[in-house]
Amino acid sequence: MGDVTPATEQPSTQAVDRTAPALSATPRLIATDLDGTLLRDDKTVSARTVAALAAAERAGIEVFFVTGRPARWMDVVRDHVHGHGLAICANGAAVVDLHNGGRLIDVHPLEREYAAAVVETLREAAPGVSFAVERTSGIHYEPAYPPFYLDPGALIAPVDELLAAGSTYEVHPILKLLANHRELAPDEFLAMARKAAGHLASFTRSSPTALLEVSGLGVSKASTLARCCAERGITPEEVVAFGDMPNDLEMLGWAGTSYAMANAHPSVLAATTHRTEENNEDGVAIAIERLLGA
Structure with missing residues (x-):
């Protein structure tokens, strides 16, 4: 999850500055x-x-x-x-x-109401999206979510159940929501999600796949x-x-x-x-x- 997969390989023509920069202050x-x-x-x-x-x-x-x-x-x-x-x-x-x-x-959590709103918005904007919920206690995911890493403690259920008010896990803050799409290009999915739901949460990505990481707004x-x-x-x-x-x-x-x-x-x-x-x-x-x- 998150940035646990290698970065996208870049062309070898990219110039590399191999000199130490002139710092404006001693690094602390x-x-x-x-x-x-x-x-x-x-x-x-x-x-x-x-x-x-x-x-x-x-x-x-x-x-x-x-x-x-x-x-x-x-x-x-x-x-x-x-x-x-x-x-x-x-x-x-x-x-x-x-x-x-x-x-x-x-x-700095993603509040449940905002996570649920992001799910609803992305389902409409990108049909076929699947979700995982990363809480302070661990990760839980939908059946369709790709098994990047199997967590024996994970609850596998529809995201609506994972985010339901009054659930067993509600007492554990949501660190981030993860959204995966099997067909969209990664940067295309990120741009689409920010346009559709950027007012609800912060979106980014660190995987070479179309896996978005959704945090609380401003986090x-x-x-x-x-x-x-x-x-x-x-x-x-x-x-x-x-x-x-x-x-x-x-x-x-x-x-x-x-x-x-x-x-x-x-x-x-x-x-x-x-x-x-x-x-x-x-x-x-x-x-x-x-x-x-x-």
């Missing part, structure tokens, strides 16, 4: 996406990346993982967050303490990262961010220095000033090494 925080960015395609963190993250924190730079993943999928990087141990999950809907069993310390990686930075007295100019897919765009635009991976979606390549090598070549680690060396 590095914010990095995971899938398609920090992680290799096999979902591992390379030894070089582990060393670069540790070197950044030794230099006094905080590192935040900012991902579409839910908290339960953070084991892959849990051991590589030092110091504060916080991560931003579910595209900004949750702040998680990775040093305390993945405890949720801040939640994004950027909004939650900005809040976390403000609590620490960190300005946007002191943040370096890395990403590869549309769900990273707001964060990359907010940060004072932004890097697109060489394998990034065209919209990310167009929106960022700097480039680094692709995720399978440890692009985040290489950029951090250059920043520290500079």
Whole structure:
């Protein structure tokens, strides 16, 4: 779910800026996406990346993982967050303490009424759409929803039942609604959904398939990262961010220095000033090494 699938491969003609940028302020925080960015395609963190993250924190730079993943999928990087141990999950809907069993310390939910309205609107705009509901307690999905990852604790039922008032799961806040379409192109589906229901919720995507991630209106990686930075007295100019897919765009635009991976979606390549090598070549680690060396 979320950004757990590799980013769309881009043409090899894309120019890569292989120099460290001239920063307007000493970086105090590095914010990095995971899938398609920090992680290799096999979902591992390379030894070089582990060393670069540790070197950044030794230099006094905080590192935040900012991902579409839910908290339960953070084991892959849990051991590589030092110091504060916080991560931003579910595209900004949750702040998680990775040093305390993945405890949720801040939640920005999608209210049930808005989720139900999004379902109704998308069904009309894109017949054939299927849904999953990601709550703080886990994921539940419709029978027609593609089995990307099987969760033995998932309830499988029509989305109307999953969102029904008074259901067993209503006490667990909704982190995001997921909408899948088997026939539409991913960017076409995203544009259609934003036009039809953008007044109800925030829409983005991080998968190469037509899988949309729907959060509460105004909730994004950027909004939650900005809040976390403000609590620490960190300005946007002191943040370096890395990403590869549309769900990273707001964060990359907010940060004072932004890097697109060489394998990034065209919209990310167009929106960022700097480039680094692709995720399978440890692009985040290489950029951090250059920043520290500079």
